[in-house]
Amino acid sequence: MLDAVTARLDRARTVMRRATLVPLLIRIGIALFLVLAMSVAWPVELVAGRYGVPLLLLALYPAIAPRGRGATAVVLVVVAGWVADTTWNDARVALWRVLSIATLLYLAHTLVALAAQVPYDAVVNLDVVTGWLTQAGAVVLISAVLTVIALGLAGELAGGAFVIATLVGLAAAVAATLLLARLLRR
Amino acid sequence: MTDTPPLRAAIPPADQPVGEGWAGPAWVPTRALGRTVLLTGLLLVLGVALGRVDLVLLAAPFAVGAALGLRRMPRSAPEVMIDADDEHVVEGGQAHAGLTVLNPDLIPYDLVVVRIRSSPWLRLENADRPFAITVAEDGWAQIDLPGEALRWGRHEVGPAAARVAACQGLLACRPVVTAARGVRVYPVTDPFAAVEAMPAAAGLVGNHRSRRPGEGGELAGVRPFAPGDRLRRIDWRVSLRTRDLHVAATLSDRDAEVLLLLDVLGEAGVSGGVAGSASVLDTTVRASAAIAEHYLKRGDRVSLLEYGASGRRLRPATGRRQYLTVLEWLLDVRAHSADESPYEHAFGPHHVSPDALVVVLTPLVDPRSADMLARLTQSGRFVVAVDTLPAGLQPPRRSPWTPLATRLWRIERDNVLGRLREHGVPVVAWAGAGSLDQVLRDVARMASAPRGR
Numbered sequence A: 001m002l003d004a005v006t007a008r009l010d011r012a013r014t015v016m017r018r019a020t021l022v023p024l025l026i027r028i029g030i031a032l033f034l035v036l037a038m039s040v041a042w043p044v045e046l047v048a049g050r051y052g053v054p055l056l057l058l059a060l061y062p063a064i065a066p067r068g069r070g071a072t073a074v075v076l077v078v079v080a081g082w083v084a085d086t087t088w089n090d091a092r093v094a095l096w097r098v099l100s101i102a103t104l105l106y107l108a109h110t111l112v113a114l115a116a117q118v119p120y121d122a123v124v125n126l127d128v129v130t131g132w133l134t135q136a137g138a139v140v141l142i143s144a145v146l147t148v149i150a151l152g153l154a155g156e157l158a159g160g161a162f163v164i165a166t167l168v169g170l171a172a173a174v175a176a177t178l179l180l181a182r183l184l185r186r
Numbered sequence B: 001m002t003d004t005p006p007l008r009a010a011i012p013p014a015d016q017p018v019g020e021g022w023a024g025p026a027w028v029p030t031r032a033l034g035r036t037v038l039l040t041g042l043l044l045v046l047g048v049a050l051g052r053v054d055l056v057l058l059a060a061p062f063a064v065g066a067a068l069g070l071r072r073m074p075r076s077a078p079e080v081m082i083d084a085d086d087e088h089v090v091e092g093g094q095a096h097a098g099l100t101v102l103n104p105d106l107i108p109y110d111l112v113v114v115r116i117r118s119s120p121w122l123r124l125e126n127a128d129r130p131f132a133i134t135v136a137e138d139g140w141a142q143i144d145l146p147g148e149a150l151r152w153g154r155h156e157v158g159p160a161a162a163r164v165a166a167c168q169g170l171l172a173c174r175p176v177v178t179a180a181r182g183v184r185v186y187p188v189t190d191p192f193a194a195v196e197a198m199p200a201a202a203g204l205v206g207n208h209r210s211r212r213p214g215e216g217g218e219l220a221g222v223r224p225f226a227p228g229d230r231l232r233r234i235d236w237r238v239s240l241r242t243r244d245l246h247v248a249a250t251l252s253d254r255d256a257e258v259l260l261l262l263d264v265l266g267e268a269g270v271s272g273g274v275a276g277s278a279s280v281l282d283t284t285v286r287a288s289a290a291i292a293e294h295y296l297k298r299g300d301r302v303s304l305l306e307y308g309a310s311g312r313r314l315r316p317a318t319g320r321r322q323y324l325t326v327l328e329w330l331l332d333v334r335a336h337s338a339d340e341s342p343y344e345h346a347f348g349p350h351h352v353s354p355d356a357l358v359v360v361l362t363p364l365v366d367p368r369s370a371d372m373l374a375r376l377t378q379s380g381r382f383v384v385a386v387d388t389l390p391a392g393l394q395p396p397r398r399s400p401w402t403p404l405a406t407r408l409w410r411i412e413r414d415n416v417l418g419r420l421r422e423h424g425v426p427v428v429a430w431a432g433a434g435s436l437d438q439v440l441r442d443v444a445r446m447a448s449a450p451r452g453r
Helices: A002-018 A019-040 A044-048 A052-062 A068-087 A095-117 A128-154 A161-186 B030-050 B052-068 B235-241 B279-298 B320-332 B367-378 B402-422 B437-448
Strands: B028-029 B079-083 B094-103 B109-116 B122-124 B131-135 B138-151 B154-168 B169-175 B177-179 B181-186 B208-224 B244-255 B257-263 B301-307 B313-317 B357-362 B381-388 B425-429
Touching: A002 B052, A019 A044, A019 A052, A019 A068, A019 A095, A019 A128, A044 A052, A052 A068, A052 A095, A068 A095, A068 B030, A095 A128, A095 B030, A095 B109, A095 B154, A128 B052, A128 B131, A128 B181, A161 B030, A161 B052, B028 B109, B028 B402, B030 B052, B052 B279, B079 B109, B094 B109, B094 B122, B094 B131, B094 B181, B109 B138, B122 B154, B122 B208, B131 B138, B181 B320, B235 B244, B235 B402, B257 B279, B279 B301, B279 B357, B301 B320, B313 B320, B357 B367, B367 B381, B367 B402, B402 B425
Parallel strands: B257 B301, B257 B357, B357 B381, B381 B425
Antiparallel strands: B028 B169, B079 B094, B094 B138, B109 B131, B109 B154, B122 B138, B154 B169, B154 B177, B154 B181, B208 B244, B301 B313
16 A cells, blocks of 8 residues: 555656656646636536535546546536536526637647647657647637527527527538548448 | 369469558547547537537537548558667767658648657667657658767667557557667777787787797897898898808797687676776776777787687687777677586687687686686686776675675685786786786796796
């Protein structure tokens, strides 16, 4: 037992000694985006209250272990908070909140994908990070335009949100199926 | 008429090029792709079920990211190559290695993580860390690893492994491993010089004056003309003065063979590289290189022999080519554990030329080494022993008795050295230039005495 603790401490010390700046910044970015997404998605009174600390600690976990399933779980918790806030608290579906949560979740997701591949002690060429963030920026931009258009349309066609959601959802489901089929064909 | 049995073609048919059916690299989906598919599917289902556009929009970046990332997929494997110095690297000098990652694919690699292993005796910059780089489509990227060679020997740079992530980290390639490259690091030679005295010589030409009269350059004296003398040898001045023909007698020039006998029965001490402490093998190799360089420059023939389980031997030869061969031969010197098969049956004085000067580089730790020295001397060989045991060597302290045992062992070793000296084996500690002058003079003096056997 004591040996295990000592070994773990030694490993942590080695990690601290060998860690390099860029992987550290990537992990800080993950933590920051997830904490922000969590605070935006969950009701303010809950985040500011006594449940805030566990939620924020949970948001930090993928930054520490990006290779595990923690990131998926945290994203699901954020979505759960958003659904809870808008369903039970009857919060308004504000454009800025949808945009922020979508952007922050995607940025955290793509940075987790990067951090899972880059070891903590790697010598990272800056091209890697800038290229990665540029592609992520393009994705975020396209999604933001889609979000603005879709929410605008939903506002215009008051009451027709259900129909739009069904249509967009079906289109997206077809696209996802095609994607999966293409992957399976490989 | 019998049917001819169907024969299988010895070579594959030409219409099936090799590699066409190869599955290529195993590009596997990463956890990020799994997360993308799960979240997109879940959010879409929730959006449709609850009639919420916002949930569908939350899935939009994931779907767009996957669509953009996977619009073109990688097909082929990356290639990793290790470049290492082929030049002559001397320990303490600059060594240079490099890694090249090739991308034969039509899409860029967003991230390539390359790891490399290298010998601890090559201090390459950042070689203990992984490198993360990008490689453009149909391009290559190079990582330079400048460094320093710390110790002689054959060292390895590699193997190296590369893991590639493409499509925004949604697909990853299984690691591609490339084999190690060897780097030869030659030993530094301590400056060494020895007096001219060479106990015996074997050939008829060379740089050492022999003790025998004959054709040569060194004047031995003037003597009356005798039948068989060459006319150009006549010393006309003396002949005119004495009114009788006299010739100038010369000593014949001889070359000598130097045999360097390397005791590799054991290793002692800790090698700290070129700037640190020297182990027994370090001293042995560096001293051998220095002695060989000295005698080869003088035109002597130098041969090398390992006293150990393998018994490697380098034939005697002379010149610069032999010096390079000696250096190459020295790179493979390894200590053989003492419990291996005894070498006495394979090695004996009969392996040593009777006229050769035998320089034995030995730590005198194994009793077999002292026996071998005594036997060589008894058989009339000219032997000089160079003590290669590092000064102040202390064994690891295992018990309170260790210092006392070490002292006893040292006293016993001094006793062995004394007995060897009594038998006529000069033992001298290696100290670079001039180490062997005194003992070589002694050996030459002994060699000039009539030989008993």
